[in-house]
Amino acid sequence: MxxxxxxxxxxxxxxxxxxxxxxxxxxxxxxxxxxxxxxxxxxxxxxxxxxxxxxxxxxxxxxxxxxxxxxxxxxxxxxxxxxxxxxxxxxxxxxxxxxxxxxxxxxxxxxxxxxxxxxxxxxxxxxxxxxxxxxxxxxxxxxxxxxxxxxxxRLLPGVLGNQESHQKDSFSTGMLEHPHYTRPADFRGLKVPDVLVSGNHAHIEEWRVKQSLKRTYTRRPDLLEDLELSETHKKWLNEIKKEDK
Missing domain, CATH: 3.40.1280.10 (SPOUT methyltransferase, trefoil knot domain)
Structure with a gap:
C-alpha cells in the first residue's frame, strides 16, 4: 500500500x-x-x-x-x-x-x-x-x-504475523474483545479463571464469546443494536441481562 x-x-x-x-x-x-x-x-x-x-x-x-x-x-x-x-x-x-x-x-x-x-x-x-x-x-x-x-x-497481510491477531480485536467482530490473562496463574491471590487453564478449547472459546457479549452489553450496548446474533448468543445475552439486574 x-x-x-x-x-x-x-x-x-x-x-x-x-x-x-x-x-x-x-x-x-x-x-x-x-x-x-x-x-x-x-x-x-x-x-x-x-x-x-x-x-x-x-x-x-x-x-x-x-x-x-x-x-x-x-x-x-x-x-x-x-x-x-x-x-x-x-x-x-x-x-x-x-x-x-x-x-x-x-x-x-x-x-x-x-x-x-x-x-x-x-x-x-x-x-x-x-x-x-x-x-x-x-x-x-x-x-x-x-x-x-x-x-x-496493521490490517495489511503479514504485518502482524498472526492473521488472527486483528480478526478478534474489539470492533472487528462487532463486539468488544474478551479479557486476557497471562502467567502467573495466581498473582497475589488474584487467580486466572479456571476455564482458561483447563485445556478444553471448546469451553475456552465459549467463555470468550460470553465475556465479549458481557463486556459489550455493559460498556457499549449500542454496538449490539445492529449485530446479528445467533440463537445461542441471544440466549447467553439474555442470561447476562438477568445477572445484571
Whole structure:
C-alpha cells in the first residue's frame, strides 16, 4: 500500500513511521510512506497556503491551489486510483469497519489541514472521504491521520504475523474483545479463571464469546443494536441481562 500524507508539519510523522508496527510494515514492503509539505506547492513567492475567508469571519482558510497541485503530483506517480482522505471534524465518524475498507485499497492520500478550515472546492473536487476520529476538535489533522494510518496498516497481510491477531480485536467482530490473562496463574491471590487453564478449547472459546457479549452489553450496548446474533448468543445475552439486574 502506498500512503501519501499532505501536511504543513512533516517532521511530526518521523517518529510514528520509524517505530513499531508501522516501521515493520515498511521494512516488509507492505506499506510505503511519503510525507509531503504542501507549502512547497504554493505558487506565490511567500509560500503562503492560507488566506482570509470571503465574507469575513475568524481564522484563516487553506487555499485550494497548493493542495490541488500537491494531490495531483502524488497521484501522477501512482498506477492505482487513490482514495483521498480529508481529516475534518465534519467528516464521517471513524470506526473499525472503515479501517477494514481502507485496508483493501492500494493507495491512500491523507490531507491534514490547519487553521479555520478548507476552501470548499477542496472537499468538492479532490476528496473521496471526509473522516473525523471523534466529536472533538484538534489543532490539525496530523494526529487523526496517524491514528487512521496505524489502524489501517496493521490490517495489511503479514504485518502482524498472526492473521488472527486483528480478526478478534474489539470492533472487528462487532463486539468488544474478551479479557486476557497471562502467567502467573495466581498473582497475589488474584487467580486466572479456571476455564482458561483447563485445556478444553471448546469451553475456552465459549467463555470468550460470553465475556465479549458481557463486556459489550455493559460498556457499549449500542454496538449490539445492529449485530446479528445467533440463537445461542441471544440466549447467553439474555442470561447476562438477568445477572445484571
Amino acid at each position: 502506498k500512503i501519501d500524507v499532505l501536511t504543513l508539519f512533516p517532521e511530526m510523522f518521523e517518529g510514528v513511521f520509524g517505530h513499531s508496527i508501522l516501521k515493520k510494515a515498511a521494512e516488509q514492503k507492505a506499506a510505503q510512506y511519503n510525507v509531503v509539505n504542501f507549502r512547497d506547492y504554493a505558487d506565490n513567492k511567500h509560500k503562503t497556503v492560507d488566506d482570509y475567508p470571503y465574507g469575513g469571519g475568524a481564522g484563516m482558510v487553506l487555499k485550494p491551489q497548493p493542495i490541488f497541485d500537491a494531490v495531483e503530483a502524488v497521484k501522477s506517480s501512482s498506477e492505482a486510483k487513490p482514495r483521498v482522505v480529508l481529516l475534518c471534524p465534519q467528516g464521517e465518524r471513524y470506526n473499525q469497519k472503515k479501517a477494514e475498507e481502507l485496508a483493501a485499497e492500494e493507495h491512500l492520500i491523507f490531507i491534514c489541514g490547519h487553521y479555520e478550515g478548507y476552501d470548499e472546492r477542496i472537499r468538492e473536487h479532490i476528496v473521496t472521504d471526509e473522516i473525523s476520529i471523534g466529536d472533538f476538535v484538534l489543532t490539525g489533522g496530523e494526529l487523526g491521520a496517524m491514528v487512521i494510518i496505524d489502524s489501517v496498516v
